[in-house]
Structures are given as structure tokens and as C-alpha cells.
Amino acid sequence: MIEFITSLVPADIAAHAPALLIGVPLILAPLAAMMPNGRLAWLISIFATGFSLVMAIVMLAQVRSVEGGAVISYAMGGWLPDAGIEFRIDALNSMILLLVTTIGFLATIFGWPSIKAEIREAKRAMFMSAYLVCFLGLCGVAATGDAFNLFVFLEISSISTYVLVALGATRDRRALPASANYLMMGTIGASFFVVGVGFLYAATGTLNMAELAERLQDAQNNKAVLAGYAFILVGLGLKAAMFPLHQWLPNAYAYSPSFVTMFLAATATKVALYALVRFLFTVFGLEFSFEGSTLVWILMPMGIAAMVACSFQAVFQTDVRRTLAYSSVAQVGYMLLGISIGTAAGVSAGLFHLVNHAVIKGALFMALAGVVLTYKGTTLNDFRGLGRSAPWTMTAFAIAAVSLIGVPLTAGFQSKVALGTALFENGWWWGVAVVMFSSLLAVIYMGRILEAVFFRAPINPNKKRKEAPLLILIPLWILALANIWIGVQGGFVAGLADDAAASLFIGGAR
């Protein structure tokens, strides 16, 4: 399939794939904003995200064409690194780019019925434009090899995200404070990040990540570098919703338009986590003096705290969207735990779970959008009996739910096994116990929802339109089946994660 798509793309276009991945949404976003109606803007968005998806596939094929993973370097504006901005695609980036563009493409297709119901006609074209800008920002964060450029793309995606979240106000006024809160926290995170990059620049005189990695070897105990490290860790931790810094997330997810929730849950925190991994392992590297203790004393405890505390919080929510939002923070904990092991297997498990969680939460929030569309409410009560009135939507929801819990033959199971294996190999057997315990909590909070869905009587059995429309059902089922596919034949995604982790540890990105 990858070979087939790659063979369709002309060589001229393939050579500029990193630029086109960002460039096509960049030029189509203003066009979408100028469209007279939302439907045209939506069609443009489908084209833009689809084109980016093809470019991501092409780059993945290019990276995998060489044993051990090639590195694509693209000089923006013809300025060679490290003076100019470099787009640098290796095994890790290409995996994240594939994830973001796939989710973005499916989200755009599924989004229309939900947008039509939740966004006013006058705002739809602008809404799609803001979405495209957010999408290209996330792709840019994943593609760039320049630390400051990463900050710029992070801000591009974040600022458009604040707008997207605030537009949930048509449905629920609480979207406005949620968005303002997110704006403040997100801006603090971005400022911390850029302060950290500033320190690194002061100490090394370069912003190119590969070059930074080399020069930092000689600046191990420089106080500015240590301060920069701390700032970057906190800044990106805030963006990635690392445990005590996650307060913005539940409200932002709960009150934004359903379409936005689905897209953000599956991509935004994932990309920030990617940036964190990139800085921890490529730029600073394991030899860096602070790093070992950071992993063991900060990332690991915070990961575990998230897994336990936020799973508990998820159990006590009455709004399904908030349950899933808290569960998202808990799942970020799994990824952090995997990364904190600090071995190739551990990072690979963390990245594997990152992809799986995107697929799981994407499916869950898509199903939720379908429910919002037909039944308006998202509290646990509104979900009663939906298994009978909307079997197609809810079966897909259930598949993703058991995958979140980690039942065998689903994606969640595969990545939890990988995580457990990595923990055992490192001698952290108690970590496996925590994973089991947290999964048990997931059984409770997802079980509550599934129980209401399948074993209660419907609250409004006479409703005419019960299922979500086909435009939602098709992407939803693609994601649900992807869960099973990864669960049964995890080889492809696990292989991507392994390659990505290997490229970090043998210095493939240098």
C-alpha cells in the first residue's frame, strides 16, 4: 500500500515532500478563510489534509528505504543548516507525521456533520481555516529540525487551538473560560520553552537541534544549559499535559466543539510529547548529567501519579467527555513511564502507546461526537440504552473502550504488554503492578459507561434519527478496526516505534 501510493507521486514532488507537507495547508488555509460558505472550506481542508497525508507516507517510505532509517534534510529557503531552518525527518518524525496527518485526514472527513450542528454558518469557513492552521502547526512541530522554529510552530498550533476551543461557546458557554485558561497555561508553557531555547542558544550559539546535540557534549555542566534544560522540560511538560501541569486539559476537552476535541485528543498532546522526547534524547542525550535523575525522579513519579490519580478522577466524573479527558491525562502517564525507563525498549513502548492512544481516543471522541449530534447530551444519563438505539456507533465505541482498558486482541493490550516487558527488563517490576492497577481503574470508568450504554433501558426510544450519519460512521469504524488490526497484527506500528526509538539511541538523528 505504501509502495503503491509512493509510486503515484512524481519525483519532483517527492523531493520537496517536507516543504509541501506544511506548504499546502499553509496556502490553502487563507483560501479556506475567504470561501463564501463552510462546505467549500471543508472540501479544501479535506484536500489539504489528504495531500499532507500522502506526503507523510512518501517521507515514511523514503526514511524506511535505507536499513536503520535514512535522514531527510530539507533546507528551507535554500539556507543550509545550521544557519538556516532545516526540516529533518528521521524514523521518529516520520512516524509522528504519519499519525498526525492520518488523524487529521480522518477528522476532517468526519467533522462536517458535527461542525454543521455546532458552529454557526457565518463562522464555518473561518473555523476550517483555523483548523488547517492548527494542523499545519502540529505537522511543523513534528517536521522541523530547528529549536526556535519548533517554538514558532508550537505557537501557531496553540493559538489556533485557543480559537477552536472557544468556538464551543455556541453549544456551551463554559468553553470561553476553558479556552482562556488554556490560553494562559499554554502561553506560560510556550514562554518557558522559548526561555529554555534562549539559554541553549546563549551557551552554544546554534538553534539547529542536531548541531545543538553536538555542541552540548562540551557544555555538560554549564549552568545556563542546566537552566535551559529545566525550562524546556517544564514548558513542554505543560503542553503535553504532564501530571501536575494538566489542569487546562479536562475543561478544554469537555467544552470545545466535538470535532475539535476529537482532533486535539488524538494529536496535540502527542506532538508535544514528541517534542519532549526529541529534546530529552536527541538534543540532550542520556549522557547529559541531569537527565538520568530527571527520568527517575521527575518523569517516572509524575507518570505514575497521572496513571493513578487521574484514573481515579475519571471514575468520579458524570460527564463522559470529562471522563475521557481525565483518562487522556492518565494515558500520558503511561507514555511518560515508558520514556522514563530510558532504554530503547522503554521509549519504543512509550511511542507505541502514543500511537495506540491516538487511535483509541480518536475513535472514542468520534463516537461521542455522533452522540452529541443526535442526543445533544454527554452526561452518563444521556448514554443510557444507546447500545440498542445506535448499535453501530456504540459497537465502535465499545471496541475502542476495551482497547483503552487493554483487553487482548486490541491495540491497548499490545502497547501495555510492550510497556510491561520494558519495565520488567529494567527491573521495575512494581511498575507493572501500577500499570495493572491503573488498567483496573480504566475497567471501572469505561465499565460505567459501557454498562449504561448496553444494559440500561433507552431514555428516548421513540427518537427517529438514532445512528450517527454515515460521514461519521465510516471514519469511526476505520479507527475502531485499526484498533483491532494493531491488536492482532501489531507488527507495523510496533516496528515503526522500534525504529523511532532505535534512531534516538544509536544517534541516528545526529
Added chain:
Amino acid sequence: MNGDHHVILRVVAKALIPIISVFGFFVHFHGEYSPGGGFQAGVILAVAIILYSLIFGIAPCMRAITPGFARTVAAFGLFLYAAVGFWALAMGGNFLYYDALFREAPGGHLGQHVGIIVIELGVLAAVAGSMVAIYYAFAGRVSEIRDEDW
């Protein structure tokens, strides 16, 4: 007292607004040689429009430059920026590689000149358009809670 307290303001603003606008363009086109460029020029141009609306009221200002027009200008700026990137791509260079714009022989600088000016024009339009649109969004906001309801 004939009721118009703002006659001095009006007269001064009327004299200043054209000068501010011209200065905005000066900052833009002289940005190659001195501090300045599209961003600063865009801010200055937007300031001219905002000053007009402060002195003469927002309604006439919105009639002259409609909110939709301001948004379109902002979007067009981004479009212009991206279009230069694609122009360079079409000419066989990397994204935004100005030297490729006219396929010049080495040593030619026309591409660099044209490229940076057009890019900065895009920035100018984007900044001026967004500034005015943001100002309109704040200034033109209708209070959702009426005064009697407090």
C-alpha cells in the same frame, strides 16, 4: 460652548492620519536598508485606521473598511507569503528560495529583492488586517447583558 469638545483632536488627527499612512509604507519599503519591515509597517498602517475610528467613531470606520474586508486582507497576506514559497518551488528551487524566483545566474540579486519585498507585503497585509480585525472584535462588541439587567 458649541458642544464639540473634540475639534482640536479632529483637526490634528486629520492632519496626522495621512502622514502615519505614508510613514507606514516608508517603513515597509525602506525595511531593506534600515530597521523596519512588513510587521512594523503593518502595525503603523493599522494604527492609522484605529486612530481614525477613535476620533470619528467606529461606525464610519467600519463603513470605509468593513470587518469582512479586514479579515480578507489578513488572509490574503498569508496567501501571498505562501504563494512566494510555491513560486520558488515551481521554478525548481527549495520552498522560499528567492534566488530561484527568476532562475538568475549566480550573482544576480533581483530574486532576493523581489522575494523579500513581496514576502514582507504579505506580512504587512496579514498584520494590518489582523490588527484591525481584532480591534473591531473588541470595539464592535455588543454587550450581551443589558445595563438594566445588572
